[in-house]
Amino acid sequence: MRILFRLLAVFGLMLAGFENACAQTPRQDEGLDDAEMKIILAAEKARVAAIRKVIGSVVAIYSEIRGGGGSGVIFDPSGLVLTNHHVIASAGVSGWGGIADGNLYRWNLVGTDPGGDLAIIKLEGRDDFPCSPLGNSDRVRVGDWAIAMGNPFVLTEDQKPTVTLGIVSGIERYQPGAGGNQLVYGNCIQVDSSINPGNSGGPLFNMQGEIIGINGRGSFKSRGRVNVGLGYAISANQIKNFIPDLMATKLVEHGTLDVRFGQREGKVVCEAMYNEGVDIVDKGLELGDELLEFEGCRIRSNDHFTNLISMLPETWPANVVFKKPDGTVRNVNTRLVGLPYKLRPPRAPRPAPGKGKEKGKKKEPTPQQKRAQQRQQAMARVMTTEPGRIRDEKQNRQNCRIVLDHLARSILGSTGALQAKTLVIEDQLLDEQHKKRGSQKIWIAGDGRFRVNQEQEGDRRAFVFDGSQFWKISGDERPVKLDLLKARLTPEIVQVFSYSNLLLEEPYQLFGKLLIDGGDKSRKKPAFRLKTIDEENDWFYLWATLFNDRGEFDIRLSKASADLDADGTSGGVLFGQWQQVSGVRFPVRRDFFRGLDESVTGSAVAEKIQLIEGIRASQFEISASGEASDEIP
Amino acid sequence: MKFHKSGTCSLLLACLVAWTGMTGADALADERLNGFLKRAVDRAQPRTVKIFGASVGRVEGYGTGIMVSDDGMILTGNGVFLNGFNTRVTLHNGRTYPARVVRRDTSLQLALLKIEAATPDYFELKKEPLAQKGDWVIAISNAFKVAERAEPLSVTLGVLSLETRLTSRRREREVIYDGELYLIDCITSNPGAAGGAVVTADGQLVGMIGKLIESRETNTRINYAVPARLLAAFVAGKTSPSTGEPSTQPKKGKPADLGIVLFSLGGRKSPAFVDRVKRGSAAQKAGIRSDDLVVTLSGRTISHAADYQAALAALSAGEKTVIVVKRRTQLKRFEIIADEK
Numbered sequence: 001m002r003i004l005f006r007l008l009a010v011f012g013l014m015l016a017g018f019e020n021a022c023a024q025t026p027r028q029d030e031g032l033d034d035a036e037m038k039i040i041l042a043a044e045k046a047r048v049a050a051i052r053k054v055i056g057s058v059v060a061i062y063s064e065i066r067g068g069g070g071s072g073v074i075f076d077p078s079g080l081v082l083t084n085h086h087v088i089a090s091a092g093v094s095g096w097g098g099i100a101d102g103n104l105y106r107w108n109l110v111g112t113d114p115g116g117d118l119a120i121i122k123l124e125g126r127d128d129f130p131c132s133p134l135g136n137s138d139r140v141r142v143g144d145w146a147i148a149m150g151n152p153f154v155l156t157e158d159q160k161p162t163v164t165l166g167i168v169s170g171i172e173r174y175q176p177g178a179g180g181n182q183l184v185y186g187n188c189i190q191v192d193s194s195i196n197p198g199n200s201g202g203p204l205f206n207m208q209g210e211i212i213g214i215n216g217r218g219s220f221k222s223r224g225r226v227n228v229g230l231g232y233a234i235s236a237n238q239i240k241n242f243i244p245d246l247m248a249t250k251l252v253e254h255g256t257l258d259v260r261f262g263q264r265e266g267k268v269v270c271e272a273m274y275n276e277g278v279d280i281v282d283k284g285l286e287l288g289d290e291l292l293e294f295e296g297c298r299i300r301s302n303d304h305f306t307n308l309i310s311m312l313p314e315t316w317p318a319n320v321v322f323k324k325p326d327g328t329v330r331n332v333n334t335r336l337v338g339l340p341y342k343l344r345p346p347r348a349p350r351p352a353p354g355k356g357k358e359k360g361k362k363k364e365p366t367p368q369q370k371r372a373q374q375r376q377q378a379m380a381r382v383m384t385t386e387p388g389r390i391r392d393e394k395q396n397r398q399n400c401r402i403v404l405d406h407l408a409r410s411i412l413g414s415t416g417a418l419q420a421k422t423l424v425i426e427d428q429l430l431d432e433q434h435k436k437r438g439s440q441k442i443w444i445a446g447d448g449r450f451r452v453n454q455e456q457e458g459d460r461r462a463f464v465f466d467g468s469q470f471w472k473i474s475g476d477e478r479p480v481k482l483d484l485l486k487a488r489l490t491p492e493i494v495q496v497f498s499y500s501n502l503l504l505e506e507p508y509q510l511f512g513k514l515l516i517d518g519g520d521k522s523r524k525k526p527a528f529r530l531k532t533i534d535e536e537n538d539w540f541y542l543w544a545t546l547f548n549d550r551g552e553f554d555i556r557l558s559k560a561s562a563d564l565d566a567d568g569t570s571g572g573v574l575f576g577q578w579q580q581v582s583g584v585r586f587p588v589r590r591d592f593f594r595g596l597d598e599s600v601t602g603s604a605v606a607e608k609i610q611l612i613e614g615i616r617a618s619q620f621e622i623s624a625s626g627e628a629s630d631e632i633p
Numbered sequence: 634m635k636f637h638k639s640g641t642c643s644l645l646l647a648c649l650v651a652w653t654g655m656t657g658a659d660a661l662a663d664e665r666l667n668g669f670l671k672r673a674v675d676r677a678q679p680r681t682v683k684i685f686g687a688s689v690g691r692v693e694g695y696g697t698g699i700m701v702s703d704d705g706m707i708l709t710g711n712g713v714f715l716n717g718f719n720t721r722v723t724l725h726n727g728r729t730y731p732a733r734v735v736r737r738d739t740s741l742q743l744a745l746l747k748i749e750a751a752t753p754d755y756f757e758l759k760k761e762p763l764a765q766k767g768d769w770v771i772a773i774s775n776a777f778k779v780a781e782r783a784e785p786l787s788v789t790l791g792v793l794s795l796e797t798r799l800t801s802r803r804r805e806r807e808v809i810y811d812g813e814l815y816l817i818d819c820i821t822s823n824p825g826a827a828g829g830a831v832v833t834a835d836g837q838l839v840g841m842i843g844k845l846i847e848s849r850e851t852n853t854r855i856n857y858a859v860p861a862r863l864l865a866a867f868v869a870g871k872t873s874p875s876t877g878e879p880s881t882q883p884k885k886g887k888p889a890d891l892g893i894v895l896f897s898l899g900g901r902k903s904p905a906f907v908d909r910v911k912r913g914s915a916a917q918k919a920g921i922r923s924d925d926l927v928v929t930l931s932g933r934t935i936s937h938a939a940d941y942q943a944a945l946a947a948l949s950a951g952e953k954t955v956i957v958v959k960r961r962t963q964l965k966r967f968e969i970i971a972d973e974k
Contacts, residue, residue: 142788143670143771167670169787173779190779192789192819219777221824229789229820230777303782 047207051147051163054209056130058161058202059083059123060098060151061107063091064375065368071150071161071202072097072121073211074131076553078402079105079123080247082239083201084216085112086183088119092375093382097123098159099130110395111246112382114182114341115254116310117216118234119201120246122395132203133551135210137235140189144168148193148215148231150202161202166193166231174307175217175232180342181254186310188232189213195231204233210551212236236551238311243546244519244528245313247399249392251385255312255336257320261291263302270322283332285322292329293321296524314338314388317521317565317596333596335565338387390515400516403528406555407544408502410578411585418446418503418584422615425586426608429456432601440492440604444500449620452492463492464620465500468510471622479622484511488540488562489570495590495604498542498560498573508532511540522558523574523598541572557587565596574598582611669834670790673771676836678785679725679754681829683775684709684732684746687717697774697786697829698722698746699841700755701868705730705748708864710827710844711737715744722748727783736870740811741859742827742844743867756830756838758865764815764839768793770858772821774829774842786829791819793839796860799846807932808846814857815840822846822854831858840864886949889971891956892916893927895938905941907958916956919969925958950974 032040059072059081070087074080081097093109105123112119123129146168149161156162170190177184191204195218204213213233220228245252258278262271268291273281291299295318299305312318316336323329365373385391412418422445429438438456452463462473470487471479487493488511501507508514512534520529522543530542540562548554561572571594575587586609591600680700684707688694694717698709707722709715715734722732730748737744764770772789780786794816799808817831821842829842840858847854892914896906905927910916927935930944931954948954950973957966 141671142785143674167788167790169789170779170785172784190787192787219779219823221777227820228776228823230779230787230823301782303784 047165050205050207050209054132054203054205055149055161055163056100057132058100058149060154060156060159060161061087061091061095061121061201062097062104063095064371066096066104069151069154069198070200071198071215073149073201073203073214074099074123074129075134075211075243076402077126077128077131079107079126079129080110080399080402081107081121081123082203082211082214083119083121084214084234085114085117085119086216087201088112088121089114089379089383093378097121098156099123100160102158102160104159108395109382110399111249111252111391113242113246113252113254113313114383115177115184115252115339116234116238116242117183117185118214118239118242118246120243122399131553132205133210133553134236134240134547135206135208135212135551137189137212137237140168140171140206140212140235142168142171145207146189146191146193146212147205147207148191148195148199148202148233149205150199150215152194152196152198154198162199164194166191169230172304172307173232174303174310181339182341183217184254184310185217185232185234187235187238187307189235191215191231191233192229193231194227196227197225199231210236211239214239235311240526240547241311241316241519242313244516244526245388247396247403247528248516248518249390249395249399250518251382251387251389251391253314253338253340253387254310255314255316255318256309256339257318257334258337259285261302261305268299268302268305279334279337280320280332283334284330285320285332286324288325290323291320292323293319295319309336312336313519315518315520319597335596341383341387343383388518393515396515400514400530403516403530403544403555404502404507404514406553407557408507410554410556411499411502413583413585418444418611420613420615421446422612423581423584423586424608424610424612425606427590427604427606429454430603430605434603437602442496443619444496444503445615445620446503447615448500448504449615450496450500451619452496454492461492463490463496464622465493465497466620466622469622484534485536485538488538491570491573491592494560494562494570495573495592498557499575499587502557508540508542512538517541523576525558527558528555559593559598566593566598567595571595571601574600579606579609581609584611670771670788673832673834673836674773674788677771677773677788677830677832680756680838681773681786682707682725683723683778683780683786684714684720684828685723686712686714686720689713689716693778693824695775695778695825696827697776697825697842699828699830699838700752701758701864702755703751703753705750705752706735706755706868707732707746707748707752708828708841708868709744709746710842711739711742711744712827712844715746720746722746723782724750724752725783725785736867738867741863741867742810743841743859743864745868758838758861758868760862760865762796762839762860762862763837764793764833766793766795769834770815770817770819770831770839771834772817772819772826772829772831772842772858774821774823774826776821776823776826776829778825789819789821791817791821791856794818799855807849810843810846810857810859812863813860814843815860817856817858819856821856821858886951888974889945889948889950889952890914890974891921891945891969891971893921893941895927895941897938902937902939905935905938915969915972919956919967920965921956921958921967921969922960925960925965927956928959928964929955929957931955 057074061070061072072081072083096104097107098104105125107121107123110120148164169192173188173190175185195215199215202215203211206212215233217232219230260272261268270289321331425442427440431437440454442452444450449467450465454461464471470482473479511532514532517529517531520527525545527543527545532540543559544555545558557575559574566572574591577588578585579588588606590604592602593600682698684696684698694714698707720732723729730750732746732748735745735747770793773786826842827844831840840860843857843859892911893916894908896908907923907925909923933944935941948971953970
């Protein structure tokens with residue numbers, strides 16, 4: 001309240017400070033006619049409706065002792081909240097979050113990205129939190145309306161957020177960090193919506209009610225920490241790139257190519273290399289080479305490149321196009337390496353002046369001080385964990401469950417439409433030139449069992465999963481049991497298994513323990529990378545994109561491979577063109593690919609998908625003798 | 634005010650479309666939703682420039698400017714950052730040119746610069762007002778030097794609040810700006826914003842963001858624009874209609890001298906003690922003695938010898954001014970008429 005009064009005082013003084021003699025206006029005010037008034041009232045009504053739609057998802061973030069104050073926004077009904085790193089850095093690893101329904105919920109830290117000032121926390125206690133979609137921040141333009149929401153100056157008593165309206169003042173802004181590679185705002189959005197202390201971590205909405213950024217800083221200089229009309233928000237598209245790593249409970253580092261570029265004669269040229277064994281150097285980059293494209297963007301200037309790369313986390317598979325002095329152009333894919341954080345050493349506590357050592361008696365800390373100390377220590381532990389490592393496996397598994405639930409819903413909706421039914425797909429098999437090579441027929445039972453019958457140039461093959469074992473049948477030969485390692489290296493099995501196992505309560509358990517491995521890219525979109533590990537330390541990867549075209553948190557299976565970069569012997573499968581058939585979604589197109597650049601080596605394209613009643617158990621059973629108990633239909 | 638009315642109507646219509654057309658996320662809807670300022674921004678950006686000059690102490694060495702002719706005339710706020718040897722103007726396309734100061738106005742705190750480049754995009758300085766109280770205005774500036782090279786300037790939205798004058802009382806409420814101004818309700822009183830464009834929703838120039846005015850009493854600032862008609866008069870070199878004074882052509886007469894020789898301890902920071910007073914000089918006539926400490930000259934605080942030299946340089950011969958000195962424990966105030974140097 002004191003702050004509020006101080007603010008009022010400032011405004012009052014502002015009026016008093018400059019007396020003004022009202023100049024005569026040269027004309028009479030014309031006023032508004034009825035039609036104009038109607039328009040204004042309609043606009044106002046629509047604006048209020050737009051704000052009402054999203055205001056429930058805004059969170060006021062407090063520390064354990066309900067002190068401090070920051071803001072956040074919920075992006076998933078499970079209670080996942082986006083906020084700033086600098087908010088949780090002072091609030092700690094847990095605390096309380098208030099939303100507009102007036103209730104306080106407990107929160108725990110999930111993951112944090114000090115480099116981009118982003119963090120995810122999770123509210124507990126509900127599975128139907130109101131949430132808002134993330135928009136496409138590349139479509140934000142200067143002059144667009146921008147609504148900021150949050151809890152400036154910790155004003156709210158009933159947890160309802162403060163709403164401020166302004167416009168986008170600038171895009172593609174770069175605000176340097178606080179040193180040690182921390183708190184860099186690259187490619188951020190600048191707004192004149194009032195951003196004050198306490199707004200940190202809160203959402204910036206466009207007029208469709210989509211989150212286009214997370215408000216985190218303002219230009220504060222000599223005038224104290226109050227809004228001066230320049231606020232900055234982390235762009236939504238950067239946030240999308242970091243959500244998977246954060247949900248994997250990591251301390252996330254930002255990515256770098258580990259070489260330095262500079263501007264020379266209007267060109268962006270590789271100027272310096274620092275380390276040995278840099279991947280892009282191994283792939284042919286040399287000093288003096290000109291950077292042409294990065295991640296599909298033509299590079300306009302070195303600043304432009306800095307902006308683009310500051311949006312990406314470490315290990316991001318980046319596409320780089322550069323030109324040699326002799327004019328040859330190279331197109332390479334490389335995983336970014338992490339920019340390490342330089343942490344300030346903790347300050348040694350200074351002895352209180354005057355109270356000398358002579359007494360020799362150490363004052364026992366109060367319980368409050370003890371708790372504050374514990375909070376600081378917990379936060380320090382977060383900041384000193386090894387970057388890029390899963391910090392909290394239990395939390396990671398919970399988040400993995402959220403991802404799996406989304407994936408299952410993306411296939412079945414909420415209906416369970418596949419129960420006691422069989423999905424039958426008839427595919428054409430194409431080679432890399434899109435020429436027909438053969439055909440296959442797939443049966444997927446509602447209980448996860450499946451069968452694939454392939455016919456290629458006269459060869460007949462079948463693959464069966466009977467619920468616990470994989471079998472391969474070549475022509476009229478006896479079925480051969482495939483072990484788990486062999487099965488996950490067989491694309492014909494992967495193309496179905498990755499999908500069909502989502503029908504189960506606990507998918508992919510056959511391959512071992514499932515975790516969110518981190519963030520990645522699939523088909524040019526940010527994606528989760530899930531990983532299974534079994535006792536033999538063999539693994540299997542699944543990729544799932546995060547957001548649909550409307551920006552809703554809508555996780556879809558995107559690709560699967562037994563190999564991280566799919567450059568091993570087997571390659572992997574890409575899933576696309578999802579189509580709904582009788583309430584079930586299925587990827588019409590499955591592309592077999594290789595390598596980091598996902599180059600397609602062949603495809604299966606569905607010509608006919610149908611859902612039939614019942615499961616013909618015999619189709620999926622292999623008799624004890626190893627004989628197929630049913631003729632291939 | 635035909636223009637004004639049509640401008641407001643189109644703006645209102647744009648708002649309506651904006652608020653009702655929320656069905657899809659397709660590009661067209663987005664255009665209608667958010668595009669209403671786009672025209673103004675697109676028009677104003679290439680006509681507004683970044684200016685980089687000397688930074689002196691805590692005074693920023695950058696500002697904003699508007700192009701007012703097709704041959705490189707640029708208006709900006711007056712300031713010490715223009716005093717250096719190397720003043721540069723960066724156009725919206727990132728090209729940078731050296732600039733020279735053509736003329737300054739200390740009553741409206743304006744400066745006219747010239748670059749040797751053709752500038753086909755420029756603002757026309759209209760004499761009739763284009764906006765009135767309550768109209769949207771958009772301010773475009775390089776506050777806090779957020780943009781460099783070809784990066785676009787910052788855009789903020791506000792409402793024209795009032796056309797008015799600020800009253801100034803000597804030594805109590807000193808306002809460096811003497812003329813009519815538009816108060817606007819978006820924050821433009823930021824470092825480097827002076828010289829920025831203030832335009833209508835159609836992108837027509839209403840005025841220019843004025844030099845920063847801060848109240849000494851309250852430490853608050855006002856957000857204002859110098860009206861386009863005053864800018865037009867200044868560019869034309871005519872009598873400023875607001876002040877009624879002769880034009881602010883560099884009115885400086887011959888350099889002034891007061892006949893005070895300061896105690897020199899070496900270094901710029903030595904206190905401004907009077908070592909001796911020249912015989913028959915203005916200072917002697919006024920009653921200044923040796924060992925007096927100069928406290929203010931012409932209202933400027935003199936904390937060391939360099940301040941005194943700066944205050945003296947601002948005087949011209951024959952000008953009447955006030956000098957305050959400290960003699961033992963007393964402050965003494967003298968009126969003094971400057972000699973010719």
